[in-house]
Structures are given as C-alpha cells and as structure tokens.
Amino acid sequence: MSNKHNAREAIVDTASRLFFTQGYHATGLSQIIKDSESPKGSLYYYFPRGKEELALTCINRTSEIVAKQLRHYVENGKSAAIAIQDFILGMAADAENSTFKGVVPFSFWLSVETSCVSEELRTACQAVFNDWQDVVMQQLLAEGTDQQMAADKASVVISLFEGALLQTLTYRNTQPLLAAARAIPAILD
Known part of the structure; x- marks a missing residue:
C-alpha cells in the first residue's frame, strides 16, 4: 500500500x-x-483519463497549498492588509531562495495555457482563483467591509499578487513582489 x-x-x-x-x-x-x-x-x-485528470489533480493540490498558506497568514495576522503583506513577502523570500525557479504564478502555467484545452480545466482554474479570493474576502468581511467591496478587493489582491509574481520571475528580482506588498494597505485599508 x-x-x-x-x-x-x-x-x-x-x-x-x-x-x-x-x-x-x-x-x-x-x-x-x-x-x-x-x-x-x-x-x-x-x-x-490521462493527462487532463493528472492536471486537475495538480491544479487542486496547488489551490490547497496556496489557500492553506493564505489562511495561515490571515489567521495569524492582525488585519487583512498585514496578513496579505506577510504572505506576499513570504513568496518573495521563497522566490529568492529558489533562485527564481521554484515558484511560478498559477495563472501562468495553468490558467492561461489550459483554459482553452478543456472546459473542465478552465472551471478548475476558476475555482482556484475563487478559493484564494474567498480567503481574503472572508477576512475583509470579518473586518466590516461590505460584501461587494470585499469581493472586489479580494479580486484585485489576487490579481496583484499573480502579476507581481510573474514580473518577479521575469526580472529575477523580488522588487515587483515587494512593491505589491507595499501597495496592499492602500487597497485593503
């Protein structure tokens, strides 16, 4: 076994x-x-079912790992802004420690590439972003942000994070992630 x-x-x-x-x-x-x-x-x-089923498993695993990390920071942070800043700074450290090879934006490897391959893969990728956004949104709701604003801010945070990570890897420099972390309070407070 x-x-x-x-x-x-x-x-x-x-x-x-x-x-x-x-x-x-x-x-x-x-x-x-x-x-x-x-x-x-x-x-x-x-x-x-071959490669597509395997990819779905990888998508779900990635989602769980990142959502767990996000939840960890949210549960241990003083506010959504501090938690997300700490999460992004942790990703910057991971990127640097792996010499920019061990961390890849989810949107880069799967969402963009597989969304046109099958509806099942596209839907799975959509669920990943929804799960990550939900972690942020739930914290914002707990802090008193109204439903629509919390959803909008959560979407922007995940987009900012994914984009900054893509730039970090492209430049092989943590500056884009550090800039994203600095911008988080302006978005979430």
Whole structure:
C-alpha cells in the first residue's frame, strides 16, 4: 500500500514540477513516467483519463497549498492588509531562495495555457482563483467591509499578487513582489 501511495505521489509531484517549469502542452506523459520513475501502468491506474485528470489533480493540490498558506497568514495576522503583506513577502523570500525557479504564478502555467484545452480545466482554474479570493474576502468581511467591496478587493489582491509574481520571475528580482506588498494597505485599508 505504501508503494502505491508513493508512486501516486511521485507522479503528482513530478507532473506538478514539469507543468510548472515546462508548461502543460510541453509536458508529455512519457516524460512524467520517466522522471517519476514510475511504471506506465501506475499513471493510468491512478489517472485513467490521462493527462487532463493528472492536471486537475495538480491544479487542486496547488489551490490547497496556496489557500492553506493564505489562511495561515490571515489567521495569524492582525488585519487583512498585514496578513496579505506577510504572505506576499513570504513568496518573495521563497522566490529568492529558489533562485527564481521554484515558484511560478498559477495563472501562468495553468490558467492561461489550459483554459482553452478543456472546459473542465478552465472551471478548475476558476475555482482556484475563487478559493484564494474567498480567503481574503472572508477576512475583509470579518473586518466590516461590505460584501461587494470585499469581493472586489479580494479580486484585485489576487490579481496583484499573480502579476507581481510573474514580473518577479521575469526580472529575477523580488522588487515587483515587494512593491505589491507595499501597495496592499492602500487597497485593503
């Protein structure tokens, strides 16, 4: 049982890394199988619908990881603004520590690339952004922001974060993320 779990995790870990670094279209199942050192049958056992099902699993995993990080900062922050600033600063540190290779904006690798591939992948990507925005929105609602303004601000925050991360990776410099963190109080307060 442990080997099966390890094979599945190896496949998902490898696919996530390859989707992030190469993109969805440039990543083939043969490469995922080879790089994960898993038998071909394992991939199709765990993901009988193939690459799209595997991508959905990677999308959901990414969503959960980022939403968990956001919730951590929100639960430990004094305000939405401080929590989001800390979250963005943490991403800047992660980007720098990975020499700008270990962190990729979600919108870059999946949303843009896969939204035209299938409606199921597009809907999954939409759910990711909704989940992340909801974490921010719930904190803003708890702080007394009205529903529409909280939704609008949450959308802007996630857009700012994703865009700043894309620029950070393009420039290989944390300055765009640092600038985004500095702008957060103006947006959320």
